[in-house]
Amino acid sequence: MDIEGAEHTSLIPFLQKFKVCQIFLELHGKPIAHVTLLQQIAQLNYALFSYEVNGNSLTACEYSFIHLDCMERYGATMWKLYLKYVTPSTS
Numbered sequence: 001m002d003i004e005g006a007e008h009t010s011l012i013p014f015l016q017k018f019k020v021c022q023i024f025l026e027l028h029g030k031p032i033a034h035v036t037l038l039q040q041i042a043q044l045n046y047a048l049f050s051y052e053v054n055g056n057s058l059t060a061c062e063y064s065f066i067h068l069d070c071m072e073r074y075g076a077t078m079w080k081l082y083l084k085y086v087t088p089s090t091s
Contacts, residue, residue: 011023011025011037011041012037012040012041012044015041015044015046016044019067019069020067021066021067021069021070021073021074022064022065022066022067022070022074023041023046023063023064023065024062024063024064024065025062025063026054026060026061026062026063027060027061027062027063028057028059028060029059030059034061038063038083039083041065041083042081042083045067045068045069046065046066046067046068047065047066047067047068047071047076047078047081047083048063048064048065048083049064049065049066049076050062050063050064051063051064
């Protein structure tokens with residue numbers, strides 16, 4: 001999903017209605033906005049399994065998530081759920 005910033009307002013309502021096994025998205029904007037959305041995704045039982053800074057824009061990163069209910073189906077192993085417990089810093 002790469003919808004040029006609209007993911008900050010559209011992704012959570014979509015995920016509250018539909019459970020998908022994997023999400024790959026590119027986020028644009030300030031780091032605090034990234035952390036806030038990543039935590040909201042984690043609260044819906046998604047685990048981050050990959051991330052990458054976009055080489056063309058330091059304000060864009062790509063993130064991959066898997067829903068906890070789908071881990072066995074894809075042979076994924078949990079190490080640690082950490083996004084649910086991160087407190088964003090505004091400084």
